[in-house]
Amino acid sequence: MNRSRALALVLRLTGAAFIVVFALLFLASVTRTDTPELLYRLFAWGDVGDAEEQMLAAVYIVWGACLWIAARAPLQHRLFIDFTIIANLAHAAVMAVQSFTYEGEHAHLWGDVVILVAVMGVLAALWLPVRRQSA
Numbered sequence: 001m002n003r004s005r006a007l008a009l010v011l012r013l014t015g016a017a018f019i020v021v022f023a024l025l026f027l028a029s030v031t032r033t034d035t036p037e038l039l040y041r042l043f044a045w046g047d048v049g050d051a052e053e054q055m056l057a058a059v060y061i062v063w064g065a066c067l068w069i070a071a072r073a074p075l076q077h078r079l080f081i082d083f084t085i086i087a088n089l090a091h092a093a094v095m096a097v098q099s100f101t102y103e104g105e106h107a108h109l110w111g112d113v114v115i116l117v118a119v120m121g122v123l124a125a126l127w128l129p130v131r132r133q134s135a
Helices: 003-030 037-043 051-070 074-101 107-134
Strands: none
Touching (some): 051 074, 074 107
């Protein structure tokens, strides 16, 4: 599989993961349940049903759909893919600090932080060479 096809696949998988994970979290939040419990402990913050987590979930669902669309022609969506990588790494950095400074939130270090860094690392490893070649 060449790098461009691998990039498109990773963009689609990331987009699909954002949609599925955050749709489940959104549903859990609006119904005020922590089910599925493992998913909720790894990704949710604060009290079950917080308005902030519902808004963040809605943003990530849309983000996932946009990643899916961007996979069709990544070079035409250069800024969006750059933003996706940078914003999610910034998000992970803030969450890493919060996982140590907020009482009872250490699980996020292994959920949100590790997963975001790993996924964005793979995406960056595929994206940056393709981006450089097109410049």
